[in-house]
Amino acid sequence: MALNPLLPFIMAGDPSLEALPGYLSEARALGLEALELGLPHSDPIADGPVLQAAAHRAIARGATPRRVLEALSGLTDSPDLILFTYLNPLLQLGVEPLLRLLEPTPVKSLLVVDLPFGEEPAFEATLRGAGYPMVPLLAPTTRLERAQALLGTRPDPGPEAPFAQRFAYVVARLGVTGAGQGTDLAPVLKRLDALKAISDRPLAVGFGLSDPASLRAVRALGATPVIGSALVAGLTSGSSIRTALSRCFC
Amino acid sequence: MTDAFALPTRFGTQALGGCYAPETLMQPLLDLEAAFCGALADPAFQTELKAELRHFVGRPTPLTPAPRLAAKLGLKALFLKREDLAHTGAHKINNALAQALLARRMGKTEIIAETGAGQHGVATAAACARLGLRCTVYMGVTDMARQAPNVARMRLFGATVEPVAAGQGTLKEAVNEALRAWAGRCTTAHYILGSALGPHPFPTLVRSFQTVIGEEARAQVLEQGGALPDAVVACAGGGSNGLGLLVPFLGDRLRRMAVEAGGHGRALGEHAARLDGGRLGVLHGCKTLLLQDEHGHTAETASVSAGLDYPALGPELAALVLDGKVDVRRASDDEALAAARLLCETEGILPALESSHALALLPTLAAEGAATVLLGLSGRGDKDLSTYQSHLEF
């Protein structure tokens, strides 16, 4: 299995929903297999200042969940999308309308930051049944036995499925999203080794990664680095995806 | 799952509450529940908590008859449960102190807290000073301005007050920031949530540390009044003083009432009355009645009272309301301000703006036929003097 070298994150609706198809097309042209797309929420409790600000700008410019999903409708020139969000906007849409909105989009899975497995079993089972699995999240505080259980509750659909539906997200450090200055990678690298021993599904590592050296260190252990806040900050200052990611491919 | 919660995480027929937390906080929440259960079962913890509540907090707090206010309102009798006389001036200390003891038992060295009115922040800062724990309190910038005396008190107790400028600069943003800070420091810090809110086990933990209010009040009113009252009433921000007062009366035949902030209007954004205008939703780790827009984004709120200015009602209180065991009403800013003045003039007691919302319901209760009322006076109004001065002529 070839390693997916990079999983980028962008916030839908920032700077505008009109810009979104262009970004996705550019990402696909760069050979990116999958992309995390943030659905902006008013109270992003797991996000640092960069993604908070991006979410609030997007909401102020009208990026409601419905409009974001409508903007993705019919798009094919796009990486597989992982919808990265908080639970309440999805609950308020309701599962059936959500499925109707997802159907014509490139969304392949959901990463709901504040939905531990088992809290909304019917909601999660319906989405999974319709082809939208929840990405399991493993944190530095997640004990290995718990990690094993979590990987079982949100299982790998198998090698035929795309990366977006298979991977588990490994949180690199305590705290919230944000380009960390000198995040100590030693613990997460050790964690990756332990996870590799209990699971053969693809792993992505995010929170605080931005410099080429840390991306290389993650790849060296066979995992995909996630680049979020650093990319969003680049896009905010007017860069293209290509320019904003240029440092990430070395 | 190998490690699951031991206590029930949901409330009522609609299964409110739950634990909608980011994975980073799941192990800390599991550990907290285990420590809480361990402490409850440990006679030494109970003895220490009781001693601290008595000698530091000043419990039991008095139950004060308010005959002049009762006469003015057409009530036969009115009793005030005086949480304003608890150390630091509100019921918040009951929970803050108990959780600080729990944190020390867990080996935590730092305490994180959010605060709206500042009463929870002051209580937490005081408990930390007493127990020798480091304390950081997150507070919205709007609240820091309108509750300035409490900011000064926290700092005197050695706490760091972190201003939160996001959004409206009120309690919701303070909770966001406290949760983020806890996710960063959860291995060494304990988060003392100030109301019966948040992910499990917080709602249960906070309620269990606040029911001392109602347990004392029930015994006191029976002793002083010879009978249970017709109605028991408290204000409701997140719901901690409300649950604390009302839960011990759940088995009694009487009216249990909670009063929310009616703000200055009925439109979304003009009040913090979650029962009319709120829908079930998830915020800050629990499912409950929430003021939100059609997209599931949290709505803005408004209230003259910082402690009630919050978009969600705690899940257990919301469940009691939806299941018909507690009745919720609203009081406007103006009604609360007028009620505060009346208590000052008739009884010589300056209530917190939060508590004044409960007082504002008394004329309605009298009109609806209640003769005897027990009211939770959740806090004292010194912190609100500048608001009273700018709204009331005196």
Ligand SMILES: Cc1ncc(COP(=O)(O)O)c(C=O)c1O
């Ligand atoms: C005096 C007082 N009463 C009531 C409240 C509202 O909180 P709760 O509903 O949790 O009792 C506050 C909150 O700050 C307060 O300071």
